Amino acid sequence: MSGHRDHPIWGCIADDFTGGTDIAAALVAAGFRTTLMVGVPERPLPRARDADAVVVALKSRTAPRQQAVAASLAALRHLTALGCERFWFKYCSTFDSTSEGNIGPVTEALLDELGERSTVLCPAYPDNGRTVYQGHLFVADSLLSESSMRHHPLTPMTDPDLRRVLAAQSTQPVGLLPHPVLRAPEGAARxxxxxxxxxxxxxxxxxTTGxxxxxxxxxATRHLRLITGGSGLARFLPPPPRAAAARSPADRIEIAPGPAAVLAGSVSATTLGQTAHARRYLPHRKLPPAHLRADPAGTIAEALAWARDHLDPSVPVLLHSAEERADVERAQQSLGATEAAALVERALADCARGLLDAGVRxxxxxxGETSGAVVSALGLRSLRIGPAAAPGVPWTSATYAGQTVNLALKSGNFGAPDFFTTAQETLK
Known part of the structure; x- marks a missing residue:
């Protein structure tokens, strides 16, 4: 294979925006110059052909099944037109889905489109505590069904048996590549x-236990044109031929100086912990869903006015929707989980636009849903993937209103407790 190429090797389809940045970060870590596209573009973006990998980030994780399948097939056809050789369907390492969900149907549709007979589903991400044993998914030392994911407002995960979860969504039997086979002599897994x-x-x-x-x-899967799963496996891909002769690292991006802001829309236990930590060190303001329902424009305007008064190049401002689990439960009881989440997503997307207009860079x-809403509201169509702020969370660069901006789009469950206060250190 030549070191000079005019088309990407890998084409990836992510079912949400933070999933897209997650797999993109893994590809960059493996040496692939990576471009992320926001949705399926109407025509190929020029710089996509200079990339070793292209990720199309969709908003299909919680979409109706037929809509998710259609969007994923459109992304696959676009990536095929770019000349991609192999393909990756990226979903969350906690297999976020339901019995009516989309992982099984989308995977089957992609296999059919490619004319492939089978694929492997490998959600494991050991560096973030996601492992699989005997087909059961663990989060750290707990089964998925005993983790905080059982409380997820949109995709509550109450069954750790991925074969059973997948069988409920799919039309055909589900198999297992068991751990003893992985530890057998080379060639046994294939x-x-x-x-x-x-x-x-x-x-x-x-x-995958580690x-x-x-x-x-x-x-064992190099013969497959389609791989599916989390981003853990992508970090172990052999680097592209170009990587050895590259003059600059795959994660080099343009860095924008200026003030920063944190927008916390996730209500996962991890993000609530990060918010609690950040409130001890950062200027912060809460946007409760009840206020957003009663007076969305006024609540957002007040938050932006407050933020403008507190902008400081050295200290981010924090806008968040909840401080603790009780806040989340009250909002879901009074408004419903779906409406509460939608209110927060729309509000933080509006805040993102207002903050950038005020000079935040x-x-x-x-x-994931909040990140998708923010990127859409900003009208961003392509992001270049840069250095990791945390495992699975890269910094990216994009152009907004003629200015370079940097974004770190974080899955709700990713990052250490001090992530909001330390994420910018990577850019230094």
Missing amino acids: AHLDRLTAQGIRLIIAD NEDLPVVER RLIVAG
């Missing part, structure tokens, strides 16, 4: 996949 495929099993869950299992999975956004 042979196991071939046997399952010969039996007509198209969807195969991969056990990073040492991921290179085995990667080597760096945004940290927590929550």
Whole structure:
């Protein structure tokens, strides 16, 4: 394979925006120059052809099934037109979905479109505590069903058995690449996949108890045109031929000096903990969903006026929707989980636009749905992927109103407790 190419190697389809930045960060870490597209563009973006990998970030995780399938197929066709050789369907490492959800149907549709017989589903991300054993997903030392994900307002995860979860969504049996096979001599995993495929099993869950299992999975799946899962596996891809001769690192981006802001829309336990930590050090203001429902324009205007008075190049301002689990429960009881989440997403998207117009040049956004709303509101169509602020959370660069801006789009469950106060250190 030549070191000079005019088309990408990998084409990735992410079911939400933070999932898109997550897989993009993994690809950059593996040495791939990576461009992220926001939605399916009407025509190929010129710089996408200079990339080793292109990620199309959709907002399909909680969309109606037919809509998610249609959007994913449109993304696949766009990536195929760019000349991508292999493809990745990226979903959350906690398998965020429901029995009516989209992971199974989208995967089957992508297989059909590519004319492929089977694929592996590898959601594991050991560096973030997501592992799979005997087909059961663990978050740190707890089963998925015992983690905070059981309280997720849109995709509550109450069953850790991924084979059972996937079977409820899919039309065909689900197989398993079990852990003992991964520890068997080289070639056993590939042979196991071939046997399952010969039996007509198209969807195969991969056990992964640690990073040492991921290179085995990667080597066993090199013959597959479609891979699905979290971004943990992507970090173990062999680098592109260009990487050895590259004059600049794959994660180099333009850095925008100026004030920063944190927009916390996620109500995950991780983000609530990060918010609690940040409130001890950063200027902060709460936007309760009840206020946003009663007077959305006034609540947002007051928050932006407050933020403008507190802008400081050295200290971000923090806008958040909840301080603790009780806030979340009250909002969901009075408004419903869906309406409460939508109110917050729209409000923080409006705040993002107002903050950038006021001179903010760096945004940290927590929550997949919130990140999607922010990027859409800003009209961003393409982001270049830069250095990681945390595992799975890269800084990106984009152009807004003729100015370079940097965004870190964080899945609700990612990052250390001090993420909001330390994320900018990577840009220094």
